[in-house]
Amino acid sequence: MNKNIKLAVAGAVLALSASANAGIIIPAGDWTVDIGGNVNTFYTHTKGSGTQAATAGASSSNNQMQTGLLPSALGIGAKTRQNDIDVAFQFSLFTGSNANGGDNLNVGNAGTSNGGLGYSSLNVRQSYVTFGDKSWGTFLLGRNLGVFASDAILSDMTLLGVGSGAGGQGSSTLGRIGNGYIYADWKAQIAYTTPNFNGFEATGAITEGTGQIDNNNLNYEAKASYSFAADAVTGKVWVGGKTQKIQTSVTAATFASQTGNASTARAGAITETDSEGYDIGAKLAASGAELVGYYYNGKNMDSGIGTAINTLTTNTAAFVSHNNTGGYVQATYILPTKTKVGVSWGKNTVERNTQTLTNVASNELRDGEREAWVIGAYHPLTKHLNLVAEYNHLETTSALVNGAAGEGKLKTVSLGAILFF
Numbered sequence: 001m002n003k004n005i006k007l008a009v010a011g012a013v014l015a016l017s018a019s020a021n022a023g024i025i026i027p028a029g030d031w032t033v034d035i036g037g038n039v040n041t042f043y044t045h046t047k048g049s050g051t052q053a054a055t056a057g058a059s060s061s062n063n064q065m066q067t068g069l070l071p072s073a074l075g076i077g078a079k080t081r082q083n084d085i086d087v088a089f090q091f092s093l094f095t096g097s098n099a100n101g102g103d104n105l106n107v108g109n110a111g112t113s114n115g116g117l118g119y120s121s122l123n124v125r126q127s128y129v130t131f132g133d134k135s136w137g138t139f140l141l142g143r144n145l146g147v148f149a150s151d152a153i154l155s156d157m158t159l160l161g162v163g164s165g166a167g168g169q170g171s172s173t174l175g176r177i178g179n180g181y182i183y184a185d186w187k188a189q190i191a192y193t194t195p196n197f198n199g200f201e202a203t204g205a206i207t208e209g210t211g212q213i214d215n216n217n218l219n220y221e222a223k224a225s226y227s228f229a230a231d232a233v234t235g236k237v238w239v240g241g242k243t244q245k246i247q248t249s250v251t252a253a254t255f256a257s258q259t260g261n262a263s264t265a266r267a268g269a270i271t272e273t274d275s276e277g278y279d280i281g282a283k284l285a286a287s288g289a290e291l292v293g294y295y296y297n298g299k300n301m302d303s304g305i306g307t308a309i310n311t312l313t314t315n316t317a318a319f320v321s322h323n324n325t326g327g328y329v330q331a332t333y334i335l336p337t338k339t340k341v342g343v344s345w346g347k348n349t350v351e352r353n354t355q356t357l358t359n360v361a362s363n364e365l366r367d368g369e370r371e372a373w374v375i376g377a378y379h380p381l382t383k384h385l386n387l388v389a390e391y392n393h394l395e396t397t398s399a400l401v402n403g404a405a406g407e408g409k410l411k412t413v414s415l416g417a418i419l420f421f
Contacts, residue, residue, distance in 0.1 A: 023075070023421065031080045037073040041097040042066060042388070042416030044166035044173075051398055052408030062167035066098040068388075068416065069175030070159050075126065085131050086138070092126035096171030121171050125186040132193075140191040140205075145184050147191065147205045147221035148242040151281055152181035155292045157332055157342045160378050161390040162414035164370075178306025179372035179394060180328030180346025181279075181294060185210075187219075199227045211246030211300075213270055219244040235284040243276040246300055273321060275300040288334035292344075295327035304368055306348050323351040339379040347371040369397040384421060390414045 023036025046062040053060045071094040079088035098120065128142025145153075153159065158175035165174030177183045191205035202224040209217045223240030248271050277298020284291050302324045328346025335341060350368040372394040379387045394410040 028078070030082070031078040033076070033078045035074075035076055036421060037075050037092070038070060038418055038420045039072045040068055040070065040160075040416060040418035041072075042068050042162050042166075042414045044162055044412055044414045046167040046410055046412040048408065048410050050408035051406035052394075052396060052410045064098065064167045066166065067096045067172055068158075068160070068162040068414070068418070069156070069173050069177075070418070071096055071123070071172040073125075084133065086133055087129070087131045089129045090126050090142075090144075091124065094123045094125050094171065096120045123171060134195055137192060137194045140189070140193070143186060143188050144191075146187050146189070146207060147203050147223050148184060148240050148277070149181050149279055149296065150184040151223070151225070151236075151238050151240070152279065152294045152296075152328075153177070153184055155281070155283055155294070155330070156180070156328075157330055157340075157344060157376055157378070158374055158390065158392075160386060160418055161376055161388045162412065162416075163374055163390070163392055164372055164394045164410065164412070166392075166412045166414060174306075176328055176344070176346050176372070176374070178348050179370040180326060180344070180348065181296060182277075182302055182306050182324070182326070182348070201225055201227075209244050209246075211244075211275060213247040213249060216247070217245040217272070233284065233286040235282065237280075237282040239278070239280045241276070241278040242298075242301075243274070245272040246275045247272055273300055277301045277324060290330075290332045292330040293327070294329075295325075297323075297325050299323050302348065302350055304350055305370065325349050325351065337379070339377055342374075342376050342378075344374045345372070367397070369395075371395050381417075385417060385419045387417050388415070 023034045026033040026035070042065070044062075044064045044066060046064070048060050048062070073092055073094045075090065075092040077088060077090035079086065081087070124143070126142075126144055128140055128144045130138055130140045132138030153175070156163075156176045161175070162173045163175035163177075164179055165172075165177070187207045187210075189205045189207040191203055191207075193203040194201055202222070204222040205220070207219045207221055209215065209219045219242060221240070221242040223238055225236060225238035227236045228234070275298075277296055279294065279296035281292070281294035283293075300321060306326075326346070326348035328344055330342060330344035332340055332342035348370045372392060374390060374392050376388070376390040381387055390413070392410075392412040392414070394412075396408045396410075398406040398408075
């Protein structure tokens, strides 16, 4: 099983034995092939109100059969050692179990999102090669999980469940994305990870840029971590950061109003703005209990729901620079029955306190917030198969320009199972 899925399993299901992290190993000449992944499906019942209701101003309910935060996946990788260099590659295919996906809108369904053809999207999230040695480190080239905020999602207990975002289109839900951390995303990159120095490791990466109009800028991400173990206590602390330039464009009229010269007015003038941030986190485990704490801070990183390291309104004339803050705390405990129970709280905030356009009054800016409580139970029916039950309570405040902020709530109950192989 590939490294990120192994980390996800280890971080989210402490009740699983180490053998559950191993995939199907096949010797093949000079190579060792590793086939692994997961299959999961959940029944979700979501009740929305306010701006989160299907019909504005009225309560509504949604019942769905779907995958959770971690889509079902099949990963195929292989490794070998040649010329004193460890070489490996990985391809991972992710998909959803429900037909209510974006691809279903485009295949003979004339706008309906749950037609009888039953299509579900296929997403190749990983396709990379690595090479290196434990004495001098490892290089990764290809598509993989981003570096910034990756530890936040890999430590999230809802990785085995649903969290927020149930009932929508697509092959997965959101977990704590948007109400505790910003999505690390899967992106093209060139990354280097140092050797492990008695628990200390660092990774730096150049990744594809987001929030671009002419693809002029790349993204730079890095993190450093320290893992430790003492008797029955284990733990990890990490810090990370990212920086890049994002781009926005304006209309001819707005350009003229900003420059004061109507004769030079032109549409599409590109303006570049800094997008940067840092995060810090820690987790500590002892005697079946685990605590996780995470915090991030930055500017112009979040689209408003945490699903992309991006600007709030890229490529529009209404761009307003904004600060981003958030984090989550989580506590889990493994009962004598091996059932892991957990509770967590998290929040993302978009603080729009800086105006870019002269025609936007400062008193028309609004902050946006997404705050959620999650209660979950994760029971290992076998060393590979887990039964999952969760309750998620999400409250949102919309961040609007030139309009009043709206409030909404989403309450989600989910029941299902996830199998790792």
